[in-house]
Amino acid sequence: MNAPKSEPGFFADIRAAFPQPSAATGTPPPAPPVLAGVDGAHPYALAALRSQCEELAAAQPGNRNHLLNISAGKMAGYVAAGNLPADQTQRALLDAARTAGLPDSEILRTIRSGWDHGIQHPKPVPDTDKASDDWLASVAPATPAGRPAGPTRSEADSTLTAAFVDGGSFVFDIPDITPSVWGAGSEVLWAEGEALMIVGPSGVGKTTLTGQLVRALLGLQNDVLGYPVNNYGKVLYLAMDRPQQIRRSLNRHFQPNERDTVARGLIPRPGPPSADLAQHPDLLRSLAEAAGAGVVIVDSLKDAAIGLADDATAAGYNRARQKCLAAGIQVLELHHQTKRGAGDKQPTTLADVYGSTWITSGAGSVILLWGEAGSTVVRFMHLKQPAETVGPFDVSHDHDAGKSTKVDKADPLAMAQALAASGGMTARTFAMALHDTDKLTAAQLQGARHRLNRLVNEGRLSARDLPALNGANPGKVYLPARPAAPPTLPGLP
Structure with missing residues (x-):
C-alpha cells in the first residue's frame, strides 16, 4: 500500500x-x-x-x-x-x-x-x-491472506532515518521547566519521558501510593502527596505480582459512582506477561500500544524479568522500558527491595537498591519507601531525581481509605521562624533535622544548603553572611523573609 x-x-x-x-x-x-x-x-x-x-x-x-x-x-x-x-x-x-x-x-x-x-x-x-x-x-483478527506479517525491507529501512532529529532543536529547544507527570516546577517526582521506580520492601504502601497515582492519572484527583499529577490518557496496569491483592488495594481508592471513568481509563492485565520482557523488549510497548495507553504500570519488576541481579537481564529490561518511553508511553515501575544499606540499616543510595545497576541507571526517578511492613508511617526518600531532590519526609498511610499524606517534620520556613530570635538557622541545623542524624554526609549538607538558597531566591527566606573564621569559607544563616517595604506617596519622606 x-x-x-x-x-x-x-x-x-x-x-x-x-x-x-x-x-x-x-x-x-x-x-x-x-x-x-x-x-x-x-x-x-x-x-x-x-x-x-x-x-x-x-x-x-x-x-x-x-x-x-x-x-x-x-x-x-x-x-x-x-x-x-x-x-x-x-x-x-x-x-x-x-x-x-x-x-x-x-x-x-x-x-x-x-x-x-x-x-x-x-x-x-x-x-x-x-x-x-x-x-x-x-x-486482533488473523492476518489477511497474502499480507506480510510485518513491514517490507524498504519500509523497515525508512524508519532508520525517520528517527533522526535536528541537532539544534535537540540541544537548544529545552523547556525552562522539566515537563512532569507528577510534580511541578523544580520539584519533579516523575518526569515526562523518563521512568519512575517506586522501591521498597513488602507492606510499606507501594501499591497504596500507586493507586492514588492511578486516580490522578484518570482525572479523579489533582495531586498525590501534595504534588500535582497530569493526565496522559488510558492507564495499562500490569498486575503481575499478587493480582488479587492489587485488586483489593485499588478497590479502596475508588467509589462506585466512579465506575464508568475507571472502566474507560484503567486497563488491568492480571498475571505474568506471555514472555520475559527482558528477553522480548518489544512486548512491553506492544501491550501498551494495543491498549491505547499513555501510561503503563509494571507491578512488579521481579515478575516482568527473571534474574534482575544479572546485568544482561537488567539491560534487556531497560531496553523494553526505553522502547516504551521512545513511543511516548510513560512508565511507572514497582520494585521489591530485598537488601538493606550499610550496617543492615535503611538504604540511602542507589547502590542499595536490589538488582543490577542498569535497573536504576535507566530510570529517571527512583523513590524509596522504607519502614516496617504494615506500618502507617514510612520514610520517603528521593534516591534519584530528574530535577531538585524532593524530601526526605515521612508519609502517613490510611490503608483503609487508600490515602497517603506527607508529614514534613523539617519545614524550613517554620524552623527559620523558630530560630530567628537565636540568630537564625544554618544549613547544618536544617540538614540534621531533615535527615534525622548528626552524622551528615557532604551530599546531605550540600542538598540542604541548595534547598535553602532556592527559598531565598524565591523570596520565601532571607540570608545573612557570617564572617569567615580561621581561614574557613564564610558561613550563612537563614532567617524569615523580610517584609516588603510599604509603598510611599509622592512628596512624603
Missing part, C-alpha cells in the same frame, strides 16, 4: 465525504462499524486503531483535542508504513471525535495537525516473536 501524500488539499473533501451530525438534534453519530474490519489493515495496527477510537469516543472535555492529535499522529504513522488505509482510518478518527462531542471545525484542524506529523514518520508494526504473536492473535 502506498503512503498518501501530505499536501494542502489532503483533507479538502473530508467534510463532504462523511455524514454530518444531525442539524435538528446536534447528536453526533456513533463510532463507525467499519472498525469491525478495515480493508487491507494489519491486525496489530487495526487493534491499535480500534483502541484509540474507543478511548477518543469516551474522552472528556479538556482532553479531547490533545488525545485526537496524538491518535491522528500515531495512526498516520501506520498508514505511512502501509499497515492501515488512509480513508477508513481518517473516517474512524472523525466519527470517534464527533462521538466525543468535538465540533467538525476543531476535528479537521486537529486531525490535520497530528496527521501531517505522523505521515512523515512511518510506523511499522513491532517485530514480534512467537510469544508476542500468541498474544496478538487474541486481540
